[in-house]
Amino acid sequence: MKLHKLLLLLLFVTFASTATAQSSSQLKRKKEALEREIELLQRNLDKAAQSKKLTLSEIRALNTKIRLMQSKISVINSEIKNLDNEIHENTNTVHSLQDQLSRLKKGYAGMIRFAQRNKNAYDKMMFIFAAQDFNQAYKRIKYLQQFGQYRKKQADYIQGTEKNLSYRIVILDKSLKAKSTLLREQESEQNKLAKNKNVQSSVLNKFKKQERQFSQDIVKRKRQQSAIDRQIRNAIQREIALARKQAEEAERLAAARAKADNKPVPVERAKTTSSFLTATPEAAKLSAGFENNRGRLPWPVGQGSITESFGEHTEGQASYNNDGVNILTSDGATVRAVFGGEVLFVTVIQGIYVVAVRHGEYFSIYQNLKSPTVAKGDKVETKQSLGTVATTSDGALLHFEIMRGQTKLNPEAWIAK
Numbered sequence: 001m002k003l004h005k006l007l008l009l010l011l012f013v014t015f016a017s018t019a020t021a022q023s024s025s026q027l028k029r030k031k032e033a034l035e036r037e038i039e040l041l042q043r044n045l046d047k048a049a050q051s052k053k054l055t056l057s058e059i060r061a062l063n064t065k066i067r068l069m070q071s072k073i074s075v076i077n078s079e080i081k082n083l084d085n086e087i088h089e090n091t092n093t094v095h096s097l098q099d100q101l102s103r104l105k106k107g108y109a110g111m112i113r114f115a116q117r118n119k120n121a122y123d124k125m126m127f128i129f130a131a132q133d134f135n136q137a138y139k140r141i142k143y144l145q146q147f148g149q150y151r152k153k154q155a156d157y158i159q160g161t162e163k164n165l166s167y168r169i170v171i172l173d174k175s176l177k178a179k180s181t182l183l184r185e186q187e188s189e190q191n192k193l194a195k196n197k198n199v200q201s202s203v204l205n206k207f208k209k210q211e212r213q214f215s216q217d218i219v220k221r222k223r224q225q226s227a228i229d230r231q232i233r234n235a236i237q238r239e240i241a242l243a244r245k246q247a248e249e250a251e252r253l254a255a256a257r258a259k260a261d262n263k264p265v266p267v268e269r270a271k272t273t274s275s276f277l278t279a280t281p282e283a284a285k286l287s288a289g290f291e292n293n294r295g296r297l298p299w300p301v302g303q304g305s306i307t308e309s310f311g312e313h314t315e316g317q318a319s320y321n322n323d324g325v326n327i328l329t330s331d332g333a334t335v336r337a338v339f340g341g342e343v344l345f346v347t348v349i350q351g352i353y354v355v356a357v358r359h360g361e362y363f364s365i366y367q368n369l370k371s372p373t374v375a376k377g378d379k380v381e382t383k384q385s386l387g388t389v390a391t392t393s394d395g396a397l398l399h400f401e402i403m404r405g406q407t408k409l410n411p412e413a414w415i416a417k
Contacts (some may be wrong), residue, residue: 027079034072037305041065044328044395054206057394060307061328062200068305069193076186083179090172094165222320228349229323232356232365235345236406239358243276243283250279273405277361287360290339297338297415298383300366300400304329307397310410323408324365324401329389331396335366336383338402338415343378343386355386367399368392 041061048058278284290297308326341359348354353369357380372387374380389398402409 024079024082027075027082031072031075031079034068034075036303038065038068038072040303040330041068041305041307041328043330048395053393054203055394057307057326057328057397059203060326061305061395062196062203064305064307064328066193066196066200069189069196073186073189073193076182076189080179080182080186083175083182087172087175087179090168090175094168094172098165224350224352228352228354228367231347231349232354232401232403233406235356236363236403239344240273240276240405243279247276247279274361277405283360285360286339286341286358287362290341290359290362293339294414295416298336299327299415300336300338300364301327301329301333301389301398302336304333304398306412310408310412324367324399325411327398327400329396329398331391333389333396333398335369335386335389335398337380337386338364338382340381341379343374343376343380345376346372346374353387353390357386361405363403365401365403367401368397 041064044061045058045065048055048061278287304327306325307328308322310322310325312321335355337357339357339359339362341357341364344356344358344363346353346355352367353372355366355369355372355374357364357366366386368390369387370390373385374387380386389396400411402411402414
């Protein structure tokens, strides 16, 4: 029963260790991803620092970097917590194995003493012949045989327990060393975070002195973005009008054929923007595929960091609305389609290239490209290149939007985490 309980304990600890290892592996991957993102932001900040002029993009990149550094410290804390649990479990297992080993050795010592007292063949024969009847004599013979087998089995148990104990002690030692390393890393990251917060404070003081200039820049960019948004809305409205015309023509032809064949006229579907944009089987399939991949769509760039999120923003006295997300990436990064579809338009507005791709009733918009590699009407696949991101005074910044019909959606809810 004691051995049975020990085996159950070992199985439980092994399972718990496996679960912890999986969790630790996930945390390690998350930490590595954060490190890559922080490194990318730092490269952009180093480049921006070469210019004496402070930009809003630089401020946002610094704020994003600090947020990511805080996330990294949080991940390190989770790793330490996992190790603490692992150390606690392995410590308990080591103590249980030590107790079990002590009991096994004590029992085995008793068997050895018994064997020593009855080691010669004469004593064994006397033990058998002293039986009251044949049945008892047979049982004593079997007892002596089983005693020898049991003693060998106990010796094997002791050897196995010693090996397991040594293994657990090695694992415990590794966990303690890993925790020590993580604690040093945690301290280093906290020092880096403190330095970056000092830089942030200095930058914000500089921003306050130049707030009027930044407000003027925001107004200018709002006008520029309004012109781009107007063109996007017009293009989508034309696409909806064309889809409506095609759907109505298809219904008219279907009704005419039914009348000619003396069949009931098909019931007209409700006329909505969604029904027009998904009127064809191909468009309906694209819409369904896009919608089913919500939260799993690939990023429009291979590597990047969201420095400005979707929705309302306030910078000093100026406020504005971001209809998408701004992704800071590396110079010359390839811009990729997040899903298969058809290029709705490729246009240049005030020197900025914009590419829009239709996915049934959904649209993805990629803004701030140079040298686009697609044209209106092209069929594109998921992750296919649309061009490269342009580098401006704000860095290599891609503005990315997702729309359903004329409704703006938050891209962060659609792309993979």
